[in-house]
Amino acid sequence: MSDGLHFPIRDEVSAVPSIRAHRAVQARIALAVSLVTLIALILTGFALYWASRESNSVSIERQLRTTERSIRAIVNELALQQEVVAIWDDAIVQLDKDELDFQWIDANLGIWLSKTFGQDEVYILNADDRPIYAGVDGKRVSTDAFRRVSPDIARLVKNVRESQSLSHAGHGPNARELHLTTNKAIVDAHLLELLGRPTAVSVMKIVPESDAVRVEPGREHLLVSIRFLDGSFINQISERNLIDGLRFSRLRVGASDEITVPLTSDEGGLIGYFHWKPELPGQKILSFVGPVAAATSLAIVVVMVLLVRSLRRLAAQQEMTIVELRASQAQAQHLAFHDVLTGLPNRALFDARLDEALSRTRRGEQIAVLMLDLDRFKHVNDNLGHQAGDNLIRAFAQRLLKLVRPGDTVARLGGDEFAVIQTGIRSAEDAEELCTHILAALDRPFETFGHQIFAAASIGIALAPEFGTDRVDIMRKADIALYSAKDEGRDCYRIFTAAMDEAVKVRSSIEDELRSALRSGEGLSVVYQPQFKSNGHSIVGLETLVRWKHPTRGPILPEQFIPVAEQTGLISRLGEWVLQQACMASKQWPDLFISVNVSPAQFRVQGFAERVTDIVRESGADPRKIELEITEGVLLDNAGETASTLRQLRAAGFRIALDDFGTGYSSLGYLQRFSIDKIKIDRSFVMSLGQTANAMAIVKSIVALGQAMDLTVTAEGVETEHQKSFLSTAGCNEMQGFLFSKALPLDQVARLLAA
Ligand code: C2E
Ligand code: MG
Ligand code: MG
Numbered sequence: 001m002s003d004g005l006h007f008p009i010r011d012e013v014s015a016v017p018s019i020r021a022h023r024a025v026q027a028r029i030a031l032a033v034s035l036v037t038l039i040a041l042i043l044t045g046f047a048l049y050w051a052s053r054e055s056n057s058v059s060i061e062r063q064l065r066t067t068e069r070s071i072r073a074i075v076n077e078l079a080l081q082q083e084v085v086a087i088w089d090d091a092i093v094q095l096d097k098d099e100l101d102f103q104w105i106d107a108n109l110g111i112w113l114s115k116t117f118g119q120d121e122v123y124i125l126n127a128d129d130r131p132i133y134a135g136v137d138g139k140r141v142s143t144d145a146f147r148r149v150s151p152d153i154a155r156l157v158k159n160v161r162e163s164q165s166l167s168h169a170g171h172g173p174n175a176r177e178l179h180l181t182t183n184k185a186i187v188d189a190h191l192l193e194l195l196g197r198p199t200a201v202s203v204m205k206i207v208p209e210s211d212a213v214r215v216e217p218g219r220e221h222l223l224v225s226i227r228f229l230d231g232s233f234i235n236q237i238s239e240r241n242l243i244d245g246l247r248f249s250r251l252r253v254g255a256s257d258e259i260t261v262p263l264t265s266d267e268g269g270l271i272g273y274f275h276w277k278p279e280l281p282g283q284k285i286l287s288f289v290g291p292v293a294a295a296t297s298l299a300i301v302v303v304m305v306l307l308v309r310s311l312r313r314l315a316a317q318q319e320m321t322i323v324e325l326r327a328s329q330a331q332a333q334h335l336a337f338h339d340v341l342t343g344l345p346n347r348a349l350f351d352a353r354l355d356e357a358l359s360r361t362r363r364g365e366q367i368a369v370l371m372l373d374l375d376r377f378k379h380v381n382d383n384l385g386h387q388a389g390d391n392l393i394r395a396f397a398q399r400l401l402k403l404v405r406p407g408d409t410v411a412r413l414g415g416d417e418f419a420v421i422q423t424g425i426r427s428a429e430d431a432e433e434l435c436t437h438i439l440a441a442l443d444r445p446f447e448t449f450g451h452q453i454f455a456a457a458s459i460g461i462a463l464a465p466e467f468g469t470d471r472v473d474i475m476r477k478a479d480i481a482l483y484s485a486k487d488e489g490r491d492c493y494r495i496f497t498a499a500m501d502e503a504v505k506v507r508s509s510i511e512d513e514l515r516s517a518l519r520s521g522e523g524l525s526v527v528y529q530p531q532f533k534s535n536g537h538s539i540v541g542l543e544t545l546v547r548w549k550h551p552t553r554g555p556i557l558p559e560q561f562i563p564v565a566e567q568t569g570l571i572s573r574l575g576e577w578v579l580q581q582a583c584m585a586s587k588q589w590p591d592l593f594i595s596v597n598v599s600p601a602q603f604r605v606q607g608f609a610e611r612v613t614d615i616v617r618e619s620g621a622d623p624r625k626i627e628l629e630i631t632e633g634v635l636l637d638n639a640g641e642t643a644s645t646l647r648q649l650r651a652a653g654f655r656i657a658l659d660d661f662g663t664g665y666s667s668l669g670y671l672q673r674f675s676i677d678k679i680k681i682d683r684s685f686v687m688s689l690g691q692t693a694n695a696m697a698i699v700k701s702i703v704a705l706g707q708a709m710d711l712t713v714t715a716e717g718v719e720t721e722h723q724k725s726f727l728s729t730a731g732c733n734e735m736q737g738f739l740f741s742k743a744l745p746l747d748q749v750a751r752l753l754a755a
Pocket of ligand 3: 659660680682683716
């Protein structure tokens with residue numbers, strides 16, 4: 001079974017961006033964002049770490065230098081402190097006394113130096129280098145205390161004693177100038193190990209300040225100042241240099257978080273090590289900035305995660321939109337190629353499929369194109385409503401679909417028009433078989449709104465490639481076959497033949513020439529066939545019949561060109577022209593009624609009644625003398641409108657005759673429903689009189705019916721006396737036929753009437 005999934009046009013949907021591409025872009029953005037964030041965080045972390053390390057090492061370097069400098073400086077400081085009291089006239093005077101004033105010495109030399117400068121031990125030696133005064137830890141003590149230190153400082157004492165101008169500190173590689181305030185000081189100062197402790201020792205001669213006091217050179221008193229570096233000195237540099245936990249140790253290894261500075265004596269010997277916990281500003285910065293940075297990083301990561309998430313969500317929404325867009329595009333495409341009512345392919349899709357199928361015929365495949373038309377569908381629509389019509393169309397589509405094979409296409413081209421592409425057929429018989437099935441499928445009625453609808457269809461078939469491989473041409477040929485099926489009584493199928501094409505060509509040339517004949521009036525004429533009273537003597541009326549003498553084909557029968565005029569819409573102009581001729585005749589013979597044939601196609605045109613009334617009025621003829629002959633086909637269409645048009649015409653004075661009575665769907669119901677003045681028994685019945693048994697019975701009953709309904713009954717095509725006598729006995733009111741007269745031109749009618 002054919003469906004709509006196979007589109008000839010497929011590129012539309014791909015215009016929507018693919019979801020995969022979309023996801024790739026999204027992943028790339030997410031990756032880029034994460035990567036940039038990560039790199040930024042790593043760089044920040046690294047910079048922070050580097051900065052803290054750098055500032056730590058700068059700080060350690062600074063502490064090392066200041067600590068070292070402080071340690072070295074202590075020797076100079078010690079000498080400077082001594083200088084304050086050692087170059088002093090009063091000190092010489094006091095020390096020269098036989099009875100030493102120890103209180104004075106305490107207050108101005110020994111204890112004073114301890115209290116003021118934190119010197120740990122102070123000794124004063126006489127000219128023989130023997131101690132005359134000893135102060136330890138800020139207290140005067142016995143001079144015996146000097147014995148503890150004398151061996152280690154003997155060399156300094158000796159140096160100072162023997163020198164007249166010594167002013168330096170240390171020996172060997174560590175020796176350096178002392179910076180003192182006067183040039184009188186004779187001093188030797190050292191960094192050394194004393195009593196197992198790191199110690200700064202300074203020995204200075206006590207010399208006069210002025211010339212008022214004299215001391216024999218080489219016999220001066222010596223001032224010895226000792227400062228242990230592992231005692232209060234440590235606190236002092238600790239405070240001065242803001243160094244935390246400074247301590248001295250003989251061991252090289254300190255705590256893991258300490259730094260170590262070795263201390264060597266002026267002689268180059270290792271005394272021990274200073275250890276302290278270095279101040280690490282980097283650490284501090286890190287401990288402060290670290291959490292902030294970590295929090296900031298965390299915040300950034302959170303923001304990034306949220307960002308990526310919302311990006312995802314946005315992308316998901318976009319994906320949804322894409323999916324919806326695709327769905328609606330697919331739907332739009334389906335709608336573009338399918339009929340809404342039946343879901344069948346529409347004309348556009350049908351055309352594309354037919355093109356495809358026709359291209360296959362070039363490779364040897366045979367196909368059939370079927371054009372279908374529901375017979376009298378308009379009738380269903382008019383009488384049961386459009387909903388019922390729609391239901392019928394839908395149900396018919398379903399039945400059709402069940403009859404075709406997969407690969408075949410069933411399409412609805414519009415209204416009640418369907419088409420089928422039957423593919424891969426072996427011969428015309430396959431197509432005929434399908435048509436037989438289709439017609440058989442319509443034998444069962446359709447149920448809708450409690451009504452049973454009996455439908456029939458006409459089918460035209462065109463075979464390809466036998467009759468061409470061009471779509472438009474094949475469709476045209478199937479259409480011609482369809483018209484031929486309709487012409488031949490509907491509810492049947494016809495296969496296109498070359499002869500049909502010829503007929504169509506003739507028809508179309510007739511159309512062209514009829515059009516120009518109507519424009520110029522050339523070749524067209526009317527003749528009048530007299531209608532007689534049933535006695536056969538007096539003429540009561542004339543029927544106007546159109547004639548056309550074609551410039552090349554010669555006379556063409558109304559049966560040939562009237563249908564063409566009907567199909568092309570020329571019938572209205574033709575009819576009006578004939579009516580004008582009839583009016584002229586009516587004016588000429590006002591005693592007779594003049595009848596005019598009206599086609600259903602002409603009757604159906606909006607405003608027909610007004611148009612006819614106007615023409616008759618304009619011509620000056622009397623409408624009461626004009627008879628309009630309609631056929632049963634008129635009565636079949638839209639009952640309401642037909643009835644009102646008929647009422648309008650009768651109200652204007654026209655008489656209405658029902659022509660060719662008995663050939664169509666004539667029923668008593670019609671005669672009752674519509675106001676009619678006359679029925680004209682069709683020629684076929686009259687012809688059959690005396691030939692078929694029931695013809696007489698039919699004619700008799702028609703006449704009886706007419707009489708019962710108070711209608712005039714006319715018999716057409718009376719050719720024999722026998723027919724005439726039967727009809728007149730049966731009660732026919734009027735007769736018309738070659739027995740009395742054939743249709744005549746105006747002048748001959750005049751002659752006949754005169755006779
Ligand atoms: P119709 O209206 O039934 O007209 C009567 C037809 O029967 C006329 O044929 C007439 O020549 C023919 N006829 C009359 N008596 C006899 C007879 O005794 N024996 C035989 N064999 N034929 C007889 P015509 O003129 O060829 O017209 C054929 C049909 O064409 C008309 O049938 C009518 O339906 C249609 N027609 C003719 N003129 C017009 C017209 O102006 N407008 C329309 N709409 N239709 C017209
Ligand atoms: Mg007629
Ligand atoms: Mg007739």
